[in-house]
Amino acid sequence: MAPPNPTFSPLYQQIKGLLIQSLQNGEWKPGELIPSETELAGRYGVSQGTVRKAIDELAAENLVVRKQGRGTFVATHNEDRAQYRFLRLVSDAGQALVPKSTYLSVDRVRANTDVATLLDIKPSDPVFVVKRTLGFEGIPRIFDEIWLPAAQYKGLTLERLQACDSTLYGFLESAFGVRMLRAVENIKAVSAQSEQADRLHVPEGTPLLMVERQSMTYADQLVELRRGWYVTDQFSYRNELY
Amino acid sequence: MAPPNPTFSPLYQQIKGLLIQSLQNGEWKPGELIPSETELAGRYGVSQGTVRKAIDELAAENLVVRKQGRGTFVATHNEDRAQYRFLRLVSDAGQALVPKSTYLSVDRVRANTDVATLLDIKPSDPVFVVKRTLGFEGIPRIFDEIWLPAAQYKGLTLERLQACDSTLYGFLESAFGVRMLRAVENIKAVSAQSEQADRLHVPEGTPLLMVERQSMTYADQLVELRRGWYVTDQFSYRNELY
DNA sequence: TAGTGGTCTAGACCACGTG
DNA sequence: ACGTGGTCTAGACCACTAT
Numbered sequence: 001m002a003p004p005n006p007t008f009s010p011l012y013q014q015i016k017g018l019l020i021q022s023l024q025n026g027e028w029k030p031g032e033l034i035p036s037e038t039e040l041a042g043r044y045g046v047s048q049g050t051v052r053k054a055i056d057e058l059a060a061e062n063l064v065v066r067k068q069g070r071g072t073f074v075a076t077h078n079e080d081r082a083q084y085r086f087l088r089l090v091s092d093a094g095q096a097l098v099p100k101s102t103y104l105s106v107d108r109v110r111a112n113t114d115v116a117t118l119l120d121i122k123p124s125d126p127v128f129v130v131k132r133t134l135g136f137e138g139i140p141r142i143f144d145e146i147w148l149p150a151a152q153y154k155g156l157t158l159e160r161l162q163a164c165d166s167t168l169y170g171f172l173e174s175a176f177g178v179r180m181l182r183a184v185e186n187i188k189a190v191s192a193q194s195e196q197a198d199r200l201h202v203p204e205g206t207p208l209l210m211v212e213r214q215s216m217t218y219a220d221q222l223v224e225l226r227r228g229w230y231v232t233d234q235f236s237y238r239n240e241l242y
Numbered sequence: 243m244a245p246p247n248p249t250f251s252p253l254y255q256q257i258k259g260l261l262i263q264s265l266q267n268g269e270w271k272p273g274e275l276i277p278s279e280t281e282l283a284g285r286y287g288v289s290q291g292t293v294r295k296a297i298d299e300l301a302a303e304n305l306v307v308r309k310q311g312r313g314t315f316v317a318t319h320n321e322d323r324a325q326y327r328f329l330r331l332v333s334d335a336g337q338a339l340v341p342k343s344t345y346l347s348v349d350r351v352r353a354n355t356d357v358a359t360l361l362d363i364k365p366s367d368p369v370f371v372v373k374r375t376l377g378f379e380g381i382p383r384i385f386d387e388i389w390l391p392a393a394q395y396k397g398l399t400l401e402r403l404q405a406c407d408s409t410l411y412g413f414l415e416s417a418f419g420v421r422m423l424r425a426v427e428n429i430k431a432v433s434a435q436s437e438q439a440d441r442l443h444v445p446e447g448t449p450l451l452m453v454e455r456q457s458m459t460y461a462d463q464l465v466e467l468r469r470g471w472y473v474t475d476q477f478s479y480r481n482e483l484y
Numbered sequence: 485t486a487g488t489g490g491t492c493t494a495g496a497c498c499a500c501g502t503g
Numbered sequence: 504a505c506g507t508g509g510t511c512t513a514g515a516c517c518a519c520t521a522t
Contacts, residue, residue, distance in 0.1 A: 008517085008518070010490080010491060010492090011491075011492070012491075012492085036506075036507060036508080037507080037508070038506095038507090046492080046493090047492065047493045047494070048493090048494090049491095049492070049493065049494085050491085050492060050493080052508085052509090053491085053492090055508095061484055062484050066507095066508065066509090067500090067501085067507085067508080068499070068500050068501080068507070068508050068509065069499075069500030069501035069502080069506080069507055069508065069509095070500080070501060070502080070506095070507065070508080071506090071507055071508075072507090072508080085483075086483045090428065181484075182482070182483065182484055183482070183483040184480070184481070184482055184483070185480070185481045185482075185483065186332065186478035186479070186480055187429065187451065187474075187478055187479040187480075187481065188451065188474035188475075188478050188479070189431040189432070189449040189450050189451040189452075189472070189474050190431070190449055191449050205447075207431040207432055207433050207449035207450070208431050208449070209429065209430065209431040209451070210431075212478075213483075230431070232429075232430035232431050232432075233430075236428035236429055236430050236454075237428070237429040237430070238426070238427070238428055238429075239426070239427045239429065239481055240424070240425070240426055240427075241327075241328045241424065241425040241426070241427065241455075242303055242304050242423075242424055250498085250499070252509080252510060252511090253510075253511070254510075254511085278487075278488060278489080279488080279489070280487095280488090288511080288512090289511065289512045289513070290512090290513090291510095291511070291512065291513085292510085292511060292512080294489085294490090295510085295511090297489095308488095308489065308490090309488090309489080309519090309520085310488075310489050310490065310518070310519050310520080311487085311488055311489065311490095311518070311519030311520035311521080312487095312488065312489080312519080312520060312521080313487090313488055313489075313520095314488090314489080
């Protein structure tokens with residue numbers, strides 16, 4: 001007899017929202033243990049199964065990591081073997097590849113309209129431009145140009161990047177509290193222009209994979225734009241479809 | 243006091259296995275409704291919640307599709323709006339793209355070692371080679387070479403492909419009962435060779451995205467190998483990372 | 485109105501990791 | 504031995520779809 005509720009939202013979704021808030025406001029930091037399911041159930045006044053379903057979704061989105069017998073941890077780009085979580089490369093021989101990065105430059109500039117649009121900021125807002133290469137066995141095979149809205153990365157310098165021995169995302173997470181949660185990539189084939197050819201030690205005109213990535217943190221806020229040029233004669237970009 | 247079971251397998255995983263068997267042996271065909279959760283619970287002698295968790299995983303893997311109030315259906319490459327489930331392209335303007343395919347040839351040949359390895363069959367086993375283009379607004383922008391182990395596609399001809407107005411996967415599903423469930427892609431940038439340049443109306447040497455896809459059906463059995471060359475100056479290959 | 489999947493609960497027990 | 508997440512159950516109720 002009761003009318004159906006047009007704005008129905010499952011309890012576990014609301015709990016999920018509360019958990020995301022606690023993650024976002026830093027109540028639980030990357031790498032830390034969050035309270036147990038029963039404790040959270042008590043805190044929010046719901047059953048343990050409802051908390052479980054909320055955490056299930058967070059785990060599916062890689063915001064947290066469950067470890068049986070130990071607890072649930074906030075996901076981190078550091079110290080996990082989740083290094084290079086977003087970079088899926090396989091060598092032609094079929095092995096996974098671990099690149100080594102070399103930072104070339106960091107500049108503070110004003111965003112052009114192109115970059116501003118893709119970062120959802122105002123044109124002429126300040127951004128850092130980071131250039132680097134990723135190499136395998138000493139040979140640079142990826143050249144990245146990375147735009148970071150300056151507002152969220154105050155104090156970024158080339159020296160700090162070069163001094164850091166973790167992943168870029170690991171560094172940005174621990175130094176600026178910016179957590180990369182999700183990204184969208186658009187991939188094309190292009191011809192190497194002079195700068196790319198130079199950085200990658202290939203002739204101009206060499207076909208390169210161009211990967212444009214927009215990365216997001218909580219609430220889908222854009223916090224990185226990146227264009228990478230890949231020399232793919234020894235390896236491939238790997239993707240799985242379901 | 244009881245010793246832990248080293249070969250522990252959750253009940254819902256076993257149920258999932260039974261459900262997959264029924265899907266595989268054709269008890270429920272693509273597009274059909276499968277029995278309700280309560281009925282399956284009765285059949286297997288478990289609770290409805292256990293069946294639910296099994297079906298949850300099948301739905302997450304796109305083997306079945308749940309529709310609230312109606313039931314659970316076997317996934318299909320036909321009649322769904324799940325057309326081109328594995329092809330994620332976006333135009334530079336940001337819209338999704340719906341290609342139109344043109345079949346060029348079908349040949350029955352013996353697999354070379356390269357193809358045989360990637361299809362997990364014996365060299366010199368017979369395979370069909372299908373060539374086609376995908377176009378947008380009449381302009382061919384993707385050239386595909388598709389290898390299909392002949393054993394599973396008896397009677398495939400160019401005429402049948404040309405006569406069919408559904409997706410390739412939709413056709414292979416209804417004509418041969420082969421369901422593409424999962425695929426792995428390796429992507430590179432290459433220079434257009436003569437055949438590709440010819441088919442795609444671009445000069446030789448044009449940078450092309452080369453997408454090599456291995457497709458699998460139940461039990462991860464390889465049932466397709468495909469190499470596609472994409473002219474990516476008007477659109478991109480889209481990928482989402484989590 | 486009947487049947488389906490979707491949510492929520494409460495409680496029991498198991499497997500895993502750590503002391 | 505203890506606490507955690509993981510499984511399983513049984514039952515109640517809600518939302519959606521079809522008839």
